Amino acid sequence: MTVAVCYPEKYPVEETFQLLRIPWEWYIEGNRYDVVIARKADVAGYDGPVIDLTDNDFFRKIADLLNRGEMHLHEPSCDIELDRVRQEIKRYIVLVEIPPVPWGHPYMVALTHDVDVTSVKECRFTTVGYAAYQCCIQGNGAAGLRLLAARCGFGKDPWILFDRWKELEGSMGVRSTFFFVPRPDEPGQCAHPYRSVCYHADPGVIASLPTEGWEAGVHGIDNWIDARLGAEEREVLGGTSGGNRTHWLLFGEKSWQVLEAAGYSWDSTFGYNDDAGFRAGTLQVYRPEHVDNLLELPLHIQDLGLFGEFCWALARDEWEKTPCLHLSAPAARDHCDHIFGYARKYGGAVTLLWHYENLVPPRDWSGLYRDLITRAKSDGAWVTTAGNVVEWFRKRRQIHITCVPGKNKLTISVEGNLSSDLSPPLMMRIHIPGNRMISVNADYLPSGEYIDVKLDKMCITVSFV
Numbered sequence: 001m002t003v004a005v006c007y008p009e010k011y012p013v014e015e016t017f018q019l020l021r022i023p024w025e026w027y028i029e030g031n032r033y034d035v036v037i038a039r040k041a042d043v044a045g046y047d048g049p050v051i052d053l054t055d056n057d058f059f060r061k062i063a064d065l066l067n068r069g070e071m072h073l074h075e076p077s078c079d080i081e082l083d084r085v086r087q088e089i090k091r092y093i094v095l096v097e098i099p100p101v102p103w104g105h106p107y108m109v110a111l112t113h114d115v116d117v118t119s120v121k122e123c124r125f126t127t128v129g130y131a132a133y134q135c136c137i138q139g140n141g142a143a144g145l146r147l148l149a150a151r152c153g154f155g156k157d158p159w160i161l162f163d164r165w166k167e168l169e170g171s172m173g174v175r176s177t178f179f180f181v182p183r184p185d186e187p188g189q190c191a192h193p194y195r196s197v198c199y200h201a202d203p204g205v206i207a208s209l210p211t212e213g214w215e216a217g218v219h220g221i222d223n224w225i226d227a228r229l230g231a232e233e234r235e236v237l238g239g240t241s242g243g244n245r246t247h248w249l250l251f252g253e254k255s256w257q258v259l260e261a262a263g264y265s266w267d268s269t270f271g272y273n274d275d276a277g278f279r280a281g282t283l284q285v286y287r288p289e290h291v292d293n294l295l296e297l298p299l300h301i302q303d304l305g306l307f308g309e310f311c312w313a314l315a316r317d318e319w320e321k322t323p324c325l326h327l328s329a330p331a332a333r334d335h336c337d338h339i340f341g342y343a344r345k346y347g348g349a350v351t352l353l354w355h356y357e358n359l360v361p362p363r364d365w366s367g368l369y370r371d372l373i374t375r376a377k378s379d380g381a382w383v384t385t386a387g388n389v390v391e392w393f394r395k396r397r398q399i400h401i402t403c404v405p406g407k408n409k410l411t412i413s414v415e416g417n418l419s420s421d422l423s424p425p426l427m428m429r430i431h432i433p434g435n436r437m438i439s440v441n442a443d444y445l446p447s448g449e450y451i452d453v454k455l456d457k458m459c460i461t462v463s464f465v
């Protein structure tokens with residue numbers, strides 16, 4: 001069973017098939033294939049079935065979305081396109097794929113927190129004063145007073161919250177990633193002065209997170225624009241996972257290359273500050289163009305994008321206030337349900353960002369956070385840290401399958417390291433209707449149009465009628 005591709009560029013094809021995980025090969029003139037994907041004019045002499053790219057170059061479309069993104073995209077256009085391609089290929093072969101879905105879970109959720117403050121005491125008076133004022137207009141004067149008192153050194157500091165986050169997430173059986181700013185009092189290059197933070201990251205906190213399953217990453221200041229500074233930022237924080245999310249989501253055309261040169265292995269910056277949705281058009285982790293090892297975990301939902309009034313954005317070299325969605329709690333929930341609906345349909349991972357301090361007044365947005373996790377868990381989703389999700393996708397990228405069809409039989413050989421410690425395991429989806437299947441030498445789950453097989457064997461044989 002062979003799918004061959006004739007296309008002038010490598011990256012768009014290789015990455016599209018990394019997201020599809022369907023066996024394929026480059027087209028060689030004179031060979032026969034079950035189907036060829038090409039511009040008709042480029043394979044003029046080929047008389048077998050061709051999926052013609054002339055009027056719909058989906059390779060280009062997908063590569064552009066992954067690398068340049070789109071603003072205010074509320075559907076995963078890339079995943080929708082991939083599914084269209086999957087259905088088209090299915091017309092010519094018994095499709096076998098490794099879907100972006102772990103065995104035993106319909107989709108994944110990556111939980112993350114950007115740490116822009118770690119205590120009231122370290123914050124500017126103006127920040128604390130504004131937060132106290134917000135508490136008062138919400139009718140919670142006591143919380144406002146507690147903030148002001150803590151800033152003056154009295155009482156318990158309401159923004160020392162690592163234990164509260166651990167309590168909340170621990171009680172729900174989940175873990176998350178905290179991104180720390182490497183140095184205080186520096187807005188960074190090309191940035192608004194407000195971008196600087198006031199805290200020194202506590203090495204004790206960073207070291208303690210992984211011991212209980214949580215994870216630390218870098219909340220980059222200049223690592224998106226300068227590889228030398230990026231390497232320093234990683235070293236200053238020590239003990240982080242190799243992951244980054246740039247503070248304020250600052251991003252440039254070369255950011256992924258700069259981050260890779262600075263030694264980062266993954267990033268989760270590609271998302272919206274003023275919206276919630278699909279900037280890269282996908283729920284999958286992917287490799288951007290011009291990097292070898294770095295993977296991007298796109299960001300989908302951040303608390304400030306949903307509830308905030310405005311964020312700072314660069315427009316024509318000027319920093320401007322840009323409105324966020326500023327939704328009520330029920331409207332924010334509907335917006336998130338819409339995003340989770342796509343995950344149920346196409347698999348992949350929904351990435352959530354709840355800022356560290358937004359667990360308590362004045363912006364106590366923990367209710368929705370808790371509800372989203374409860375909902376995902378009741379769907380059976382794998383809810384975990386960003387690094388775990390990236391690692392799962394990295395394993396999936398390294399496995400190759402070859403399918404040899406026989407009479408009413410399919411033999412699938414697996415190449416790569418199916419390490420038994422990958423939890424949850426990968427799975428294979430074989431597009432044979434469940435009622436046609438006779439036997440398979442692995443754990444499996446039949447469904448209407450296909451069967452899902454646990455991918456923990458190097459050779460899988462399926463018999464069907």
Ligand SMILES: [Zn+2]
Nearest residue numbers: 114116247248
């Ligand atoms: Zn930040």
